Structures are given as C-alpha cells and as structure tokens.
Amino acid sequence: MTVTTITSREFNQDTSGAKKAAANGPVFITDRGKPAHVLLTIEDYQRLAGGHMSLLEAVTQSGDEADFDFEPPRVGSGIFKPADLE
Numbered sequence: 240m241t242v243t244t245i246t247s248r249e250f251n252q253d254t255s256g257a258k259k260a261a262a263n264g265p266v267f268i269t270d271r272g273k274p275a276h277v278l279l280t281i282e283d284y285q286r287l288a289g290g291h292m293s294l295l296e297a298v299t300q301s302g303d304e305a306d307f308d309f310e311p312p313r314v315g316s317g318i319f320k321p322a323d324l325e
Contacts, residue, residue, distance in 0.1 A: 240264040247275070 241264040243257075250257050250268050257278055260266050266278040279287070 242267065244269060244274075250278075 241260070243260040243264065244267045245257060245260075247268055247270050250266075257266050257268075261278045261280050261283075265283070267274045268276040268278060
C-alpha cells in the first residue's frame with residue numbers, strides 16, 4: 240500500500256491522477272499544509288466501514304451491536320383477497 244499526499248491545488252488540477260493513486264492506497268489532500276481530506280477507492284472505504292451487511296448478519300449479531308428494536312407493522316385483513324378466476 241502506497242500513501243500519497245497532494246495539495247488541494249494539485250487535486251483540482253489532476254483529479255484523474257489522484258484517482259489512479261488511490262488505487263494503490265489512500266490519498267491525503269492537504270489544505271494550507273494540513274491534511275483535510277482522504278481519497279479512497281470504494282472497496283477500501285467499504286472494508287473500513289464494515290462493508291455491506293446482509294439481513295441475516297444484522298439479526299444474528301451478538302453483543303452491543305445487536306441492540307436494536309424490530310417491530311414490523313401488523314398486516315391488516317384488507318390486503319389479502321380471494322382470486323377471481325371467472
């Protein structure tokens with residue numbers, strides 16, 4: 240993994256170069272010499288953010304992460320009607 244640092248001006252002048260550099264690792268974008276933003280590929284971001292979670296993974300979690308309420312709405316009797324086959 241390669242870490243790249245560029246200025247805001249360099250980013251504005253060569254966005255495609257920054258995107259290519261992000262394929263090899265994070266790109267730090269500075270404002271007045273201080274890091275202000277980080278450019279990542281979507282794959283790197285999803286890996287850092289925990290990726291996509293399926294419904295099965297969400298409901299089978301254990302510990303503090305699993306603390307959520309799930310109360311689906313009741314289905315009323317007016318939704319289901321017999322089929323008219325005539």
